[in-house]
Amino acid sequence: MTKADIVNEISKNTGIEKVTVQKTVEALMDNIKSSLENGENVYLRGFGSFALKKRAKKTARNISKNTSLVIPEHFIPSFKPAKTFKTNVKSNVK
Numbered sequence: 001m002t003k004a005d006i007v008n009e010i011s012k013n014t015g016i017e018k019v020t021v022q023k024t025v026e027a028l029m030d031n032i033k034s035s036l037e038n039g040e041n042v043y044l045r046g047f048g049s050f051a052l053k054k055r056a057k058k059t060a061r062n063i064s065k066n067t068s069l070v071i072p073e074h075f076i077p078s079f080k081p082a083k084t085f086k087t088n089v090k091s092n093v094k
Helices: 003-014 018-037 083-092
Strands: 042-044 048-055 058-062 067-071 074-081
Touching: 003 018, 018 042, 018 048, 074 083
Parallel strands: none
Antiparallel strands: 042 048, 048 074, 058 067
16 A cells, blocks of 8 residues: 555545645654654554664675675664554454
């Protein structure tokens, strides 16, 4: 399902114009992104949590040049689904 599909479904189910729904969906995604960029986690009860995970510093190898390089510690965004959401998906997906 794409963002356009989501906008179409919401518009069809609510009767709100697609342009308004698209602006709302974009605003939601922008707010989630900016919160994570500022180091704040986002919790959506019944859906899940968007959080930052810390990756430790590690040494990697460039096989083609036969050299090693250090990857510094960094944060990556992650999503953890809510327990009810996860349970519903497990029981309904075939």
